[in-house]
Amino acid sequence: MVTGADGFIGSHLVEQLVELGCNVRALVQYNSFNSWGWLDTLGSDIKNSIEVISGDIRDPGAMRLLVRNTDTVFHLAALIAIPFSYHSPDSYVDTNIRGTLNILQAVRDSSIEKLLVTSTSEVYGTAIIVPITEDHPLQGQSPYSATKIGADQLAESFYRSFGLPVTIVRPFNTYGPRQSARAFIPAIISQLLSQRTEIKLGSLHPTRDLVFVKDTAKGFALIAESDESVGQVINIATQEEHSVLAIAEKLISLINPKAQIVCDEQRLRPEKSEVERLLGSNSKLRDLTGWSPEISIDVGLKQTIEWFQGENHRYKTDIYNV
Numbered sequence: 001m002v003t004g005a006d007g008f009i010g011s012h013l014v015e016q017l018v019e020l021g022c023n024v025r026a027l028v029q030y031n032s033f034n035s036w037g038w039l040d041t042l043g044s045d046i047k048n049s050i051e052v053i054s055g056d057i058r059d060p061g062a063m064r065l066l067v068r069n070t071d072t073v074f075h076l077a078a079l080i081a082i083p084f085s086y087h088s089p090d091s092y093v094d095t096n097i098r099g100t101l102n103i104l105q106a107v108r109d110s111s112i113e114k115l116l117v118t119s120t121s122e123v124y125g126t127a128i129i130v131p132i133t134e135d136h137p138l139q140g141q142s143p144y145s146a147t148k149i150g151a152d153q154l155a156e157s158f159y160r161s162f163g164l165p166v167t168i169v170r171p172f173n174t175y176g177p178r179q180s181a182r183a184f185i186p187a188i189i190s191q192l193l194s195q196r197t198e199i200k201l202g203s204l205h206p207t208r209d210l211v212f213v214k215d216t217a218k219g220f221a222l223i224a225e226s227d228e229s230v231g232q233v234i235n236i237a238t239q240e241e242h243s244v245l246a247i248a249e250k251l252i253s254l255i256n257p258k259a260q261i262v263c264d265e266q267r268l269r270p271e272k273s274e275v276e277r278l279l280g281s282n283s284k285l286r287d288l289t290g291w292s293p294e295i296s297i298d299v300g301l302k303q304t305i306e307w308f309q310g311e312n313h314r315y316k317t318d319i320y321n322v
Contacts, residue, residue, distance in 0.1 A: 012217040
Protein backbone atom coordinates (compact mmCIF):
# COMPACT_ATOMS: atom_id res chain seq x y z
CA MET A 1 0.00 0.00 0.00
CA VAL A 2 1.17 3.50 -0.87
CA THR A 3 -0.29 6.57 0.85
CA GLY A 4 0.13 9.80 -1.08
CA ALA A 5 0.07 7.75 -4.27
CA ASP A 6 -1.50 10.64 -6.18
CA GLY A 7 1.49 12.90 -5.52
CA PHE A 8 4.86 13.51 -7.10
CA ILE A 9 7.06 10.84 -5.52
CA GLY A 10 4.11 8.58 -4.71
CA SER A 11 3.01 8.22 -8.33
CA HIS A 12 6.55 7.34 -9.44
CA LEU A 13 6.81 4.81 -6.61
CA VAL A 14 3.54 3.19 -7.70
CA GLU A 15 4.97 2.81 -11.21
CA GLN A 16 8.18 1.31 -9.82
CA LEU A 17 6.31 -1.21 -7.66
CA VAL A 18 4.03 -2.32 -10.50
CA GLU A 19 7.06 -2.80 -12.74
CA LEU A 20 8.57 -4.98 -10.00
CA GLY A 21 5.47 -7.19 -10.08
CA CYS A 22 3.86 -5.98 -6.85
CA ASN A 23 0.12 -5.83 -6.22
CA VAL A 24 -0.39 -2.18 -5.28
CA ARG A 25 -3.16 -0.50 -3.29
CA ALA A 26 -2.93 3.26 -3.81
CA LEU A 27 -4.43 5.79 -1.39
CA VAL A 28 -5.35 9.11 -3.01
CA GLN A 29 -6.76 12.18 -1.28
CA TYR A 30 -10.56 12.15 -1.50
CA ASN A 31 -12.06 14.96 -3.59
CA SER A 32 -15.43 15.49 -5.27
CA PHE A 33 -13.82 15.56 -8.73
CA ASN A 34 -12.77 11.91 -8.32
CA SER A 35 -9.29 13.01 -9.33
CA TRP A 36 -6.48 10.54 -8.71
CA GLY A 37 -3.84 13.24 -9.05
CA TRP A 38 -0.84 12.17 -11.11
CA LEU A 39 -2.11 8.59 -11.25
CA ASP A 40 -4.64 9.85 -13.80
CA THR A 41 -1.77 10.52 -16.22
CA LEU A 42 -0.31 7.02 -16.09
CA GLY A 43 -0.80 4.48 -18.83
CA SER A 44 -3.69 2.05 -18.71
CA ASP A 45 -1.26 -0.81 -18.11
CA ILE A 46 -0.33 0.77 -14.76
CA LYS A 47 -3.80 2.00 -13.80
CA ASN A 48 -5.37 -1.36 -14.55
CA SER A 49 -2.81 -3.04 -12.28
CA ILE A 50 -3.51 -1.05 -9.11
CA GLU A 51 -6.34 -0.74 -6.62
CA VAL A 52 -7.08 2.95 -6.08
CA ILE A 53 -8.87 4.01 -2.89
CA SER A 54 -9.89 7.58 -2.05
CA GLY A 55 -9.57 8.58 1.58
CA ASP A 56 -7.81 10.74 4.13
CA ILE A 57 -4.95 9.80 6.45
CA ARG A 58 -6.56 11.97 9.13
CA ASP A 59 -9.30 9.32 9.45
CA PRO A 60 -8.03 6.56 11.79
CA GLY A 61 -10.85 4.11 11.05
CA ALA A 62 -10.32 4.38 7.32
CA MET A 63 -6.59 3.73 7.76
CA ARG A 64 -7.27 0.51 9.70
CA LEU A 65 -9.42 -0.73 6.82
CA LEU A 66 -6.89 0.39 4.24
CA VAL A 67 -3.92 -1.60 5.54
CA ARG A 68 -5.82 -4.89 5.73
CA ASN A 69 -4.39 -7.69 3.60
CA THR A 70 -1.21 -5.79 2.75
CA ASP A 71 2.31 -6.77 3.74
CA THR A 72 4.24 -3.54 3.14
CA VAL A 73 3.08 0.04 3.68
CA PHE A 74 4.83 3.03 2.11
CA HIS A 75 3.59 6.13 3.93
CA LEU A 76 4.24 9.21 1.77
CA ALA A 77 1.05 11.27 2.30
CA ALA A 78 1.86 14.67 3.81
CA LEU A 79 1.51 18.41 3.49
CA ILE A 80 4.92 19.45 2.18
CA ALA A 81 4.96 23.10 1.05
CA ILE A 82 7.15 25.08 3.43
CA PRO A 83 5.68 28.56 2.69
CA PHE A 84 2.13 27.33 3.32
CA SER A 85 3.24 25.91 6.67
CA TYR A 86 3.96 29.48 7.84
CA HIS A 87 0.35 30.31 7.00
CA SER A 88 -1.47 27.19 8.24
CA PRO A 89 0.64 25.25 10.75
CA ASP A 90 -2.42 23.57 12.29
CA SER A 91 -3.05 21.75 9.02
CA TYR A 92 0.49 20.37 9.08
CA VAL A 93 0.10 19.06 12.61
CA ASP A 94 -3.18 17.37 11.69
CA THR A 95 -1.87 15.79 8.50
CA ASN A 96 1.80 15.11 9.16
CA ILE A 97 1.74 14.19 12.83
CA ARG A 98 -1.80 12.97 13.46
CA GLY A 99 -1.96 11.31 10.03
CA THR A 100 1.27 9.44 10.68
CA LEU A 101 -0.01 8.37 14.10
CA ASN A 102 -3.11 6.94 12.41
CA ILE A 103 -0.94 4.89 10.06
CA LEU A 104 1.24 3.68 12.94
CA GLN A 105 -1.81 2.61 14.96
CA ALA A 106 -3.36 0.89 11.94
CA VAL A 107 -0.16 -1.05 11.24
CA ARG A 108 0.15 -1.97 14.91
CA ASP A 109 -3.32 -3.52 14.78
CA SER A 110 -2.51 -5.55 11.65
CA SER A 111 0.07 -8.08 10.52
CA ILE A 112 2.13 -5.79 8.29
CA GLU A 113 5.66 -7.00 7.59
CA LYS A 114 7.19 -3.56 7.07
CA LEU A 115 6.23 0.12 7.28
CA LEU A 116 8.30 2.80 5.55
CA VAL A 117 7.60 6.29 6.91
CA THR A 118 8.72 9.11 4.65
CA SER A 119 10.75 11.86 6.28
CA THR A 120 12.59 14.76 4.61
CA SER A 121 16.07 16.25 4.61
CA GLU A 122 14.45 19.46 5.91
CA VAL A 123 14.43 17.90 9.40
CA TYR A 124 18.20 18.42 9.55
CA GLY A 125 17.96 22.18 8.98
CA THR A 126 21.11 23.94 7.83
CA ALA A 127 23.97 21.45 7.81
CA ILE A 128 26.23 21.56 10.86
CA ILE A 129 28.46 18.74 9.58
CA VAL A 130 28.68 17.51 5.98
CA PRO A 131 27.91 15.15 4.48
CA ILE A 132 24.81 14.88 6.66
CA THR A 133 24.52 11.42 8.18
CA GLU A 134 21.39 10.00 9.77
CA ASP A 135 22.61 10.93 13.28
CA HIS A 136 22.91 14.64 12.42
CA PRO A 137 20.99 16.86 14.90
CA LEU A 138 17.40 17.66 13.97
CA GLN A 139 16.41 21.33 13.66
CA GLY A 140 12.85 22.50 13.11
CA GLN A 141 13.45 25.59 10.97
CA SER A 142 9.87 25.72 9.64
CA PRO A 143 6.52 24.46 10.91
CA TYR A 144 6.66 21.88 8.11
CA SER A 145 10.02 20.47 9.22
CA ALA A 146 8.93 20.54 12.85
CA THR A 147 5.89 18.37 12.07
CA LYS A 148 8.05 15.94 10.10
CA ILE A 149 10.42 15.71 13.08
CA GLY A 150 7.40 14.95 15.26
CA ALA A 151 6.20 12.26 12.85
CA ASP A 152 9.68 10.71 12.71
CA GLN A 153 9.93 10.59 16.48
CA LEU A 154 6.50 8.97 16.75
CA ALA A 155 7.54 6.33 14.23
CA GLU A 156 10.75 5.62 16.12
CA SER A 157 8.83 5.37 19.39
CA PHE A 158 6.48 2.74 17.91
CA TYR A 159 9.50 0.71 16.82
CA ARG A 160 11.07 0.94 20.27
CA SER A 161 7.87 0.60 22.30
CA PHE A 162 5.90 -1.96 20.32
CA GLY A 163 8.42 -3.62 18.01
CA LEU A 164 6.67 -2.18 14.97
CA PRO A 165 8.68 -2.99 11.80
CA VAL A 166 9.29 0.67 10.93
CA THR A 167 11.93 2.24 8.71
CA ILE A 168 12.24 6.02 8.39
CA VAL A 169 13.20 6.96 4.83
CA ARG A 170 14.70 10.43 4.50
CA PRO A 171 14.90 11.63 0.88
CA PHE A 172 16.91 14.73 0.09
CA ASN A 173 15.64 17.17 -2.55
CA THR A 174 13.82 15.03 -5.09
CA TYR A 175 13.09 16.60 -8.49
CA GLY A 176 11.75 15.50 -11.86
CA PRO A 177 8.53 15.12 -13.87
CA ARG A 178 5.26 15.82 -11.97
CA GLN A 179 6.83 17.95 -9.23
CA SER A 180 4.64 20.85 -8.15
CA ALA A 181 5.59 24.42 -9.01
CA ARG A 182 6.11 25.21 -5.31
CA ALA A 183 9.61 23.69 -5.70
CA PHE A 184 12.36 25.79 -7.23
CA ILE A 185 13.25 23.64 -10.27
CA PRO A 186 9.70 23.45 -11.68
CA ALA A 187 9.21 27.11 -10.76
CA ILE A 188 12.19 28.03 -12.94
CA ILE A 189 11.32 25.69 -15.81
CA SER A 190 7.64 26.69 -15.97
CA GLN A 191 8.53 30.40 -15.99
CA LEU A 192 11.13 29.90 -18.73
CA LEU A 193 8.76 27.88 -20.90
CA SER A 194 6.14 30.64 -20.63
CA GLN A 195 8.60 32.86 -22.55
CA ARG A 196 9.25 35.12 -19.60
CA THR A 197 12.47 37.12 -19.72
CA GLU A 198 12.47 37.74 -15.97
CA ILE A 199 12.60 34.64 -13.76
CA LYS A 200 11.40 35.31 -10.23
CA LEU A 201 13.23 33.45 -7.46
CA GLY A 202 13.95 33.74 -3.75
CA SER A 203 17.37 33.05 -2.21
CA LEU A 204 19.98 31.94 -4.74
CA HIS A 205 22.85 30.88 -2.48
CA PRO A 206 21.37 27.88 -0.59
CA THR A 207 22.64 24.49 -1.75
CA ARG A 208 20.67 21.30 -2.15
CA ASP A 209 21.38 17.61 -2.70
CA LEU A 210 19.21 16.89 -5.76
CA VAL A 211 17.94 13.35 -6.40
CA PHE A 212 16.07 12.46 -9.59
CA VAL A 213 12.64 11.06 -8.72
CA LYS A 214 13.19 7.64 -10.32
CA ASP A 215 16.32 7.20 -8.20
CA THR A 216 14.30 8.14 -5.12
CA ALA A 217 11.61 5.59 -6.00
CA LYS A 218 14.27 2.94 -6.55
CA GLY A 219 15.68 3.74 -3.12
CA PHE A 220 12.28 3.16 -1.48
CA ALA A 221 11.87 -0.20 -3.21
CA LEU A 222 15.36 -1.40 -2.24
CA ILE A 223 14.89 -0.32 1.38
CA ALA A 224 11.61 -2.26 1.53
CA GLU A 225 13.44 -5.38 0.32
CA SER A 226 16.18 -5.09 2.95
CA ASP A 227 15.63 -7.05 6.18
CA GLU A 228 18.33 -4.98 7.87
CA SER A 229 16.49 -1.69 7.29
CA VAL A 230 13.92 -2.23 10.08
CA GLY A 231 14.43 0.22 12.92
CA GLN A 232 16.77 2.36 10.82
CA VAL A 233 16.71 5.93 9.55
CA ILE A 234 18.04 5.95 5.99
CA ASN A 235 18.93 8.90 3.77
CA ILE A 236 18.38 8.89 0.02
CA ALA A 237 20.99 11.35 -1.26
CA THR A 238 23.44 11.74 -4.13
CA GLN A 239 26.18 13.15 -1.86
CA GLU A 240 26.56 16.09 -4.26
CA GLU A 241 25.31 19.66 -3.78
CA HIS A 242 24.22 22.41 -6.15
CA SER A 243 23.27 25.99 -5.40
CA VAL A 244 19.90 27.37 -6.50
CA LEU A 245 21.81 29.88 -8.64
CA ALA A 246 23.87 27.19 -10.39
CA ILE A 247 20.74 25.18 -11.24
CA ALA A 248 18.93 28.31 -12.42
CA GLU A 249 21.83 29.19 -14.71
CA LYS A 250 21.86 25.65 -16.15
CA LEU A 251 18.15 25.80 -16.89
CA ILE A 252 18.35 29.28 -18.40
CA SER A 253 21.15 28.15 -20.74
CA LEU A 254 19.08 25.15 -21.84
CA ILE A 255 15.76 26.96 -22.38
CA ASN A 256 16.21 30.73 -22.84
CA PRO A 257 19.72 32.20 -22.49
CA LYS A 258 18.28 35.74 -22.66
CA ALA A 259 16.33 35.36 -19.42
CA GLN A 260 17.42 37.21 -16.29
CA ILE A 261 16.92 36.32 -12.62
CA VAL A 262 15.16 38.81 -10.38
CA CYS A 263 14.56 38.55 -6.64
CA ASP A 264 10.94 38.16 -5.58
CA GLU A 265 10.77 39.02 -1.89
CA GLN A 266 7.62 36.98 -1.27
CA ARG A 267 9.64 33.87 -2.19
CA LEU A 268 12.23 34.51 0.52
CA ARG A 269 11.94 32.43 3.69
CA PRO A 270 12.30 34.22 7.03
CA GLU A 271 16.04 34.60 7.68
CA LYS A 272 16.28 32.07 10.51
CA SER A 273 14.01 29.63 8.67
CA GLU A 274 16.08 29.33 5.48
CA VAL A 275 18.00 26.06 5.25
CA GLU A 276 21.32 27.23 3.87
CA ARG A 277 22.99 23.93 3.04
CA LEU A 278 21.89 20.34 2.48
CA LEU A 279 24.45 17.72 1.45
CA GLY A 280 23.51 14.19 2.42
CA SER A 281 25.50 11.06 3.09
CA ASN A 282 24.27 7.96 1.27
CA SER A 283 26.73 5.55 2.88
CA LYS A 284 24.09 3.67 4.89
CA LEU A 285 21.80 3.23 1.89
CA ARG A 286 24.67 2.00 -0.28
CA ASP A 287 25.86 -0.44 2.40
CA LEU A 288 22.38 -1.87 3.06
CA THR A 289 21.05 -2.08 -0.50
CA GLY A 290 23.77 -1.32 -3.05
CA TRP A 291 21.78 1.73 -4.23
CA SER A 292 23.51 4.41 -6.22
CA PRO A 293 22.01 7.25 -8.28
CA GLU A 294 21.66 6.40 -11.96
CA ILE A 295 20.54 9.80 -13.33
CA SER A 296 23.06 12.66 -13.34
CA ILE A 297 21.92 16.21 -12.69
CA ASP A 298 22.38 17.20 -16.34
CA VAL A 299 20.41 14.23 -17.66
CA GLY A 300 17.74 14.67 -14.96
CA LEU A 301 17.22 18.35 -15.75
CA LYS A 302 16.90 17.63 -19.47
CA GLN A 303 14.33 14.90 -18.83
CA THR A 304 12.43 17.25 -16.52
CA ILE A 305 12.41 20.03 -19.13
CA GLU A 306 11.13 17.61 -21.78
CA TRP A 307 8.25 16.57 -19.53
CA PHE A 308 7.32 20.16 -18.69
CA GLN A 309 7.31 21.06 -22.38
CA GLY A 310 4.32 18.77 -22.72
CA GLU A 311 2.70 19.46 -19.33
CA ASN A 312 3.36 23.11 -18.48
CA HIS A 313 -0.28 24.03 -19.15
CA ARG A 314 -1.01 22.60 -15.70
CA TYR A 315 1.17 25.24 -14.03
CA LYS A 316 0.23 28.81 -13.20
CA THR A 317 3.40 30.71 -14.13
CA ASP A 318 1.90 34.15 -13.50
CA ILE A 319 1.59 33.66 -9.73
CA TYR A 320 3.77 32.49 -6.84
CA ASN A 321 2.76 28.89 -6.21
CA VAL A 322 2.88 28.50 -2.44
